[in-house]
Amino acid sequence: MAVYADLPEPNRAEHLWRYTPWHKIHPTGKVAEIPEATAGAVVSLTLLDGSEPPEGVSLSAATAEQIEKFRVAPEDDVASEFIRQLGSSEAVVLTIKANLRLEQPLLLEVEVEGKVCILQTILDIGRGCEAELVTKISGDADWFGMLREGKIADGANFNDVMLNQMGDGHCLRVDAMVIGRDAQVKAGTVGSGSTRCKSDLRFDMSNTGGNLSVNGSLLSAGKSHNDHHVEIMHEAPHTYSRLNWHSACGGKSRTVGTGMLRIANGAKGADASQKFHNLLLSKDAEADSIPELEVLEHEVVGCGHGTATGPIDEEQHFYLTTRGFSDDGARAVLISAFLNATLSAMGSNTLHDWLNEQLSGGLSSLAISGGALTLSDPVINDLD
Amino acid sequence: MENTEAHDAVGDYKAGWHDPEHSTIRFDSGLSEQVVRDISELKGEPKWMTDLRVKAYHHFISRPMPTWGDTEMLESINFDKICYFLRSGKGTEKNWDDVPEDIRNTFERLGIPAAEQKWLSGVTAQYESEAVYHSIREDLEAQGVIFLDMDAGLREHEELVKKWFCTVVPYADNKFSALNTAVWSGGSFIYVPPGVHVEMPVQAYFRINAKNMGQFERTLIIVDKGSSVHYVEGCTAPTYSTDSLHSAVVELIAMPGAYIRYSTIQNWSNNVYNLVTKRGIAHENATIEWVDGNLGSKLTMKYPSVILKGEGAHAEVISVAYAGAGMHQDAGAKVHHLASNTTSKILSKSISKDGGRGSYRGMVTVSKKAENCKVSVVCDALILDEKSRSDTYPTMEVSNPSCRCEHEASVSKVSDDQVFYLMSRGHTEDQALALIVNGFFEPFTKELPMEYAVELNKLMALEMEGSIG
Numbered sequence: 001m002a003v004y005a006d007l008p009e010p011n012r013a014e015h016l017w018r019y020t021p022w023h024k025i026h027p028t029g030k031v032a033e034i035p036e037a038t039a040g041a042v043v044s045l046t047l048l049d050g051s052e053p054p055e056g057v058s059l060s061a062a063t064a065e066q067i068e069k070f071r072v073a074p075e076d077d078v079a080s081e082f083i084r085q086l087g088s089s090e091a092v093v094l095t096i097k098a099n100l101r102l103e104q105p106l107l108l109e110v111e112v113e114g115k116v117c118i119l120q121t122i123l124d125i126g127r128g129c130e131a132e133l134v135t136k137i138s139g140d141a142d143w144f145g146m147l148r149e150g151k152i153a154d155g156a157n158f159n160d161v162m163l164n165q166m167g168d169g170h171c172l173r174v175d176a177m178v179i180g181r182d183a184q185v186k187a188g189t190v191g192s193g194s195t196r197c198k199s200d201l202r203f204d205m206s207n208t209g210g211n212l213s214v215n216g217s218l219l220s221a222g223k224s225h226n227d228h229h230v231e232i233m234h235e236a237p238h239t240y241s242r243l244n245w246h247s248a249c250g251g252k253s254r255t256v257g258t259g260m261l262r263i264a265n266g267a268k269g270a271d272a273s274q275k276f277h278n279l280l281l282s283k284d285a286e287a288d289s290i291p292e293l294e295v296l297e298h299e300v301v302g303c304g305h306g307t308a309t310g311p312i313d314e315e316q317h318f319y320l321t322t323r324g325f326s327d328d329g330a331r332a333v334l335i336s337a338f339l340n341a342t343l344s345a346m347g348s349n350t351l352h353d354w355l356n357e358q359l360s361g362g363l364s365s366l367a368i369s370g371g372a373l374t375l376s377d378p379v380i381n382d383l384d
Numbered sequence: 385m386e387n388t389e390a391h392d393a394v395g396d397y398k399a400g401w402h403d404p405e406h407s408t409i410r411f412d413s414g415l416s417e418q419v420v421r422d423i424s425e426l427k428g429e430p431k432w433m434t435d436l437r438v439k440a441y442h443h444f445i446s447r448p449m450p451t452w453g454d455t456e457m458l459e460s461i462n463f464d465k466i467c468y469f470l471r472s473g474k475g476t477e478k479n480w481d482d483v484p485e486d487i488r489n490t491f492e493r494l495g496i497p498a499a500e501q502k503w504l505s506g507v508t509a510q511y512e513s514e515a516v517y518h519s520i521r522e523d524l525e526a527q528g529v530i531f532l533d534m535d536a537g538l539r540e541h542e543e544l545v546k547k548w549f550c551t552v553v554p555y556a557d558n559k560f561s562a563l564n565t566a567v568w569s570g571g572s573f574i575y576v577p578p579g580v581h582v583e584m585p586v587q588a589y590f591r592i593n594a595k596n597m598g599q600f601e602r603t604l605i606i607v608d609k610g611s612s613v614h615y616v617e618g619c620t621a622p623t624y625s626t627d628s629l630h631s632a633v634v635e636l637i638a639m640p641g642a643y644i645r646y647s648t649i650q651n652w653s654n655n656v657y658n659l660v661t662k663r664g665i666a667h668e669n670a671t672i673e674w675v676d677g678n679l680g681s682k683l684t685m686k687y688p689s690v691i692l693k694g695e696g697a698h699a700e701v702i703s704v705a706y707a708g709a710g711m712h713q714d715a716g717a718k719v720h721h722l723a724s725n726t727t728s729k730i731l732s733k734s735i736s737k738d739g740g741r742g743s744y745r746g747m748v749t750v751s752k753k754a755e756n757c758k759v760s761v762v763c764d765a766l767i768l769d770e771k772s773r774s775d776t777y778p779t780m781e782v783s784n785p786s787c788r789c790e791h792e793a794s795v796s797k798v799s800d801d802q803v804f805y806l807m808s809r810g811h812t813e814d815q816a817l818a819l820i821v822n823g824f825f826e827p828f829t830k831e832l833p834m835e836y837a838v839e840l841n842k843l844m845a846l847e848m849e850g851s852i853g
Contacts, residue, residue, distance in 0.1 A: 013451040015777075263795075265770065280785035283752070293776040295795040298767035304794035309782045 004034065004081040015290045016200060019256040020227040022078055025172050025198040027116045027143040038086050039114035041144070043121075045094065048105045048134070048354055056097035057106065057131075062122050066093050070122045072149040072176035072204065079200055080174045083118055083147040091120035094133070098126035098153065105132035105159075105351050110146075112139035112166060123150025123177070125158050132159040132347050134354070137193065140167040144194075147174045154180040154207065159188070159347035163358060166193035173199040179210035179239075186213045188346030190355060191226065199228045205267075206235035215342040216245035219335075220253035220285070227256040230274070234267040243274035246342045248335050250281035258290040261305060263297050271301035278309040279338050402622030403486040403593055409471040413596060414464045417441055420566050423469050427535055427569075430542060433549075440555035440565035447559045453745070454712050457683040461657055466598040466629050468567045470512040476533055483509075483517050491517070494620065496589050499835060504616075506531045506586040510601060512593060513569040520586070528577040531586055534602050537573025544575060548606055552635035552663050552691075560659045564600045564633040571601030571632065576611040576642075585614040585647070585833060592621035592628050592656065603634040605644060612643035616833065620680075623653040627682065630656055636664030638672050640694060645673040649836055652681040654710055660686040668694030668723075675831045676703040677840065678713050687745060689718035692726035692754075699728040704828040706844070707740030707772070716745040716777075717761075721787070724755040731827055732763040736772035743775040744793070752783040763793035766824060768817075818845035 009031050010017040023031050045059040046052065053059075062070075070093075073080035094108065110119060117139075125131065137144065144166060152158050164171060171194040179185050191197065203212055212232065220226045232241045247255040257276040278287035291305040312334050320330035343359075344352050409426070411419060420441045424434040449458050473484045480488055480497050491497060491509050500507045506520035508531075515533035524531070530541060538545045555565035572588045592599050607613055621628060630652060638644050644664065652658055658681040664672040674688035690699035705713035719728040734742030744763045765774035776793045798820055806816035822829070822841050829837040 011451055015779075265773075278782070280782065280787075283785055285785060286781070286783045288779070288781045289791075290777065290779045291791070291793075292778075293793060293795060294773065295765070295767060295775070296773040298770055298772065298797045300767075300796065302794065302796055304792065305776065306792040307778070307780055307790070309780060309789040310787065311785045 004078065004085045007076060007078050007081060010078050015258045015292060016229045018258070018290070019288055020198045020225065025170060025196065027170070034082070034085055035116045038116045038118055040087070040090070041117050041119040042111040043092060043119065044109050046107050048107050048350065053106060054102065056100040057102070058095045059092055059108070062091040062093040066122060066124070067091050070124065070149050070151060072151070072178055073147065073174055073202065077174065077200075079172055080147050080176070083120060083145040083172070083174065086116065086145060087118045087120045091122055093122040093124055095124040096126050096129050096131050099128040100126065100131065101129065102131040105134055105347065105354070108133060108135045110135060110137045112137060112141035112144040112169070115142045117141040117143065118145045121146070121148045123148065123152070123160070125150065125152040125156050127153040127180070128155040130157040132351050134161040134163060134351060136163045136165060136358070137171070138165045140169065142169045144169060145172045149176045151178045152180050152183045152185050154182060156180060156183045158183065159186040159351065161188035161190065161346050161351065161355070163355065164191035164193040164197065165358070168195050170194060170196040171198070173197070175199070175201045176204070177202070178204045179207060179212055181207040182209040183207070184211045186215065186346055189216045189218070189228065190343065190359070191218050195223065196225045197227065200231070201229065202231045202233075203241070204233055204235065205239040205241065206233070208236045208238055210236065210239045212241040213345065214241070214243040215345050216247070217339045217343040218247045218255060219339065220247065220249045220255045221251045222253060223251065224253045226253070229258045231260040232262070232272065232274070234263045234270040234272055237267055238269040239267060240270070241272045244342050244345065245276045246279070246338055247277070247287060248279040248281060248339055249285040249287050252284040254286045254288070256288045258292070259305070260292045260294070261303065262294040263300055263303055265296040267297050268299040269301055270297065270303065272303050274305045276307040277338070279335065280309060280311055281335070403490055408473065409469070411467060411469040413467050415466070415468055415567070419468055423567055423569060426469070429538065432546065433538065436550065436555065437566050440562045443556050444559060444562035444566055447562060449559060453685050453714050454683055457657070457712060461627070461629065465596050465626070467594065467596055468598050468600070469569060470594055470597060471514055472511050472593070473516050476515045476518045476536065478519055480517060487511050487516050490591060490593070491589065494589065494591070499587065503584055503833060503835070504587050505582055505584040508533050508572050508588040510570045510588065510590045512597060513599065515570050524582060527580050529580060529582060530573065530575040532573045534571035534573045534604065535569065537604070541573070541575070544606070545573065545604065548604055548635070548637060552637065552665050553633050553661050558661060560631045561633050561661045564602060564631050564661070567598070568600045568602035568633070571603040572605070572615070573603070574605040574613060574615065576607045576613050578608040578610055580611045582613040585616045587616045587618070590617065590619040592630065595624050596626050596628060598629045598631070601632045603632065605635070605646070606637045607639060607642040607644050609639045610641040614645040614647065616647045616836070618649045618651070620651050621653045621656050624655050626655065628656045630658045630660070632660045634660070634662040636672055638664060638666045638670035640668040640670060642667070642670045644671070645675060647675040647832060647836070649677045649679065649840065650681065650684065651679045654680060654682050654708070656681045658684040658686065662686065663689040663691065665691045665693050666697035666699060669696040670694060671698045671700070673700040674703070674717070675828065676701065676715065677828060678703070678705040678715050682710065683712045683714065685714045687716045687718050689720070690728070691720045691722060692728065693722050695723045695725050697723065697726045701730045702828050702831055703732050704825050705734040705742050707734065707736045707742040709738035709740060712741045712743070714743040714745060718747040719759070721748070721750040721754040721757040721759070724753070725757070726754060727758045728760070730761040733825060733828060734765045734774060735768065735821060735824070736765070736774050737768040739771035741773045741775070743777065745777045747779040748789065749781040750784050750787045750789065754784050755786045757784065757787045759787065759789040761791040764824070765793070765795040766821070767795060767797055
């Protein structure tokens with residue numbers, strides 16, 4: 001088993017580390033150091049309306065067997081090994097029993113405080129269950145590291161959304177999920193929190209018929225740096241994946257989207273695509289994309305990727321101003337619509353409404369409430 | 385077209401024969417500072433060039449191999465087994481009759497003299513390390529157009545070479561540009577004066593004949609204000625069981641309003657490592673186009689680049705790659721938008737077959753000061769069997785919000801419906817596949833001179849023989 005100290009510092013020639021080298025997201029910047037004073041995040045699990053989760057859903061300390069059983073992240077991955085070591089291999093496991101159908105989404109609240117804060121989570125999503133989970137990160141930790149590993153069992157229908165509303169700290173996130181046979185998974189990332197965020201999201205599609213939709217809805221403002229790497233490995237036949245990543249980038253912020261879509265030899269009938277869309281809102285904003293594609297199987301339905309970067313469409317903006325919107329109002333509508341295109345694809349209407357509510361206060365200046373657009377100006381101004 | 389016709393016309397890697405070696409000077413294999421100095425001395429070069437070569441040599445030695453790309457294949461290059469200089473014949477001739485018979489026959493089989501008579505403004509034929517034949521139409525010479533092999537260019541126009549050499553591709557740009565700068569020999573030197581349009585293309589043909597040969601030609605093309613030129617290069621080598629190395633550097637300078645098109649048909653045999661650095665600088669309203677076909681070699685790593693330095697400049701890269709058995713075509717394009725209102729278009733197409741690997745590796749950057757730029761990148765790949773693979777590694781870095789930057793890529797197999805339709809119209813499976821593949825490459829072939837396009841279509845028809853399944 002790999003130990004962090006034995007792993008070499010990642011090479012920036014790897015696209016995963018090209019824009020946010022390891023020392024830039026390490027808590028002290030000195031990669032040989034493993035900080036001693038760490039705090040565990042405070043977690044609580046409820047339904048979205050605040051009530052207790054039903055029977056069959058549990059959040060508990062993970063046993064050593066569970067940690068081993070759900071070890072999905074690659075052993076040579078520096079970030080996940082670092083978080084493991086910081087957390088002394090302690091983890092919580094969220095279990096949803098097989099065939100359980102949840103009427104409303106689960107809310108896992110993660111409160112992060114202190115200089116260095118970590119959380120290792122295991123998702124054990126039972127066979128044939130139908131559930132939605134939203135993980136909300138908030139708090140003012142200087143540095144937060146989160147490792148989530150899990151298995152979504154065969155036939156499960158699972159929507160998993162991560163909402164980052166951290167303060168000004170740095171956030172390192174590693175997700176590694178195995179998608180079961182015929183499971184349908186939607187993985188969403190919504191964020192405007194933390195001044196520096198590095199995410200490495202990995203999906204293992206090694207079971208026939210797995211269906212995955214990865215959506216991102218990100219707003220970067222001020223001097224924030226958002227770097228997301230999404231890796232989808234199609235190992236089994238007849239697997240399907242779609243990645244849609246929308247980033248609106250203002251102020252002096254930088255948004256980075258790198259993706260690796262790999263179709264292994266033998267993954268016949270795979271159907272995969274990834275798209276990165278970046279909206280540049282200010283003269284100092286920067287957007288970088290590297291959507292990589294490796295195809296080793298020729299019997300595929302289709303594999304493609306695309307990236308588009310540009311400013312707000314002038315014609316759309318003009319049209320809205322002719323319909324009575326102010327300059328800023330029209331701009332806000334277009335930004336909102338851009339982000340909402342992926343936000344609305346993350347799960348049920350209940351989840352979508354809740355996310356909109358959250359965003360009106362924190363993520364951005366934008367909220368769509370009952371079809372009417374409301375703005376809170378400070379963040380919009382920060383985008384300029 | 386019948387595939388038997390194609391086979392008759394093209395043969396199995398039709399350029400794979402070799403002549404007996406008649407070298408007049410051959411250096412021992414291996415590289416050292418002395419080898420570098422000897423090459424320079426042999427050519428009677430000025431001191432500044434010798435010093436530059438030596439500096440580049442030390443950079444090459446100290447610089448590690450790239451840690452990206454096909455690192456496994458790169459690590460397998462044995463630089464000690466390569467011959468870094470080999471001269472065949474007495475010098476550069478102006479008449480084909482004066483070229484040694486074996487060598488002349490080789491170029492006749494490759495169709496170079498015939499093409500020269502029909503549709504070229506000038507030709508340089510390089511065999512091993514140096515040009516053996518060179519000519520240019522007299523009317524162009526009278527207009528001040530300089531078209532020489534690079535060695536002659538340095539001898540006859542030293543000031544011009546000194547001014548521009550290594551300005552677009554510095555010797556320390558990468559490991560292989562350092563190697564080329566240290567041991568370069570041959571290549572083309574072109575200068576087109578202001579307002580001169582070279583109507584017919586000029587061509588250079590590069591042939592490696594000897595075993596374990598290294599060919600390191602250096603090409604420098606300067607096209608002055610409002611002028612234009614189309615440069616075509618082709619390359620082949622015999623098939624040997626041991627490896628050869630081709631590591632060229634090409635520098636293009638398009639002054640304001642100039643136009644350069646650089647077309648390449650690379651058809652090295654599959655024992656040649658083809659590690660090439662090609663880059664151009666386009667000033668105000670200038671255009672640089674790379675039309676790049678990679679059909680051969682063991683490993684190609686080549687990413688034609690354009691630096692759009694002047695406002696209104698335009699770059700276009702159209703490339704195709706065919707990766708057959710044992711081949712890795714790691715090709716692509718790079719465009720750097722440094723000025724406002726610059727535009728670029730990249731179209732890349734690749735086919736992988738019989739275990740071949742085709743990779744597109746590209747980069748587009750838009751600087752903070754470059755307003756209203758437009759970028760379009762399209763990559764399409766076909767995988768023809770279960771042993772082959774296709775990769776796409778595009779990088780887009782956009783630092784100006786007024787830029788519109790688009791990239792799209794797709795990988796697929798040949799559509800069964802298309803094959804079925806063509807067969808229902810009377811074609812065999814092989815013919816149907818050849819037609820589909822030629823159609824797939826059509827955006828590239830239509831940019832080539834007719835003779836090249838016809839030859840390419842024949843070649844691809846042959847390669848597609850027996851591919852269905």
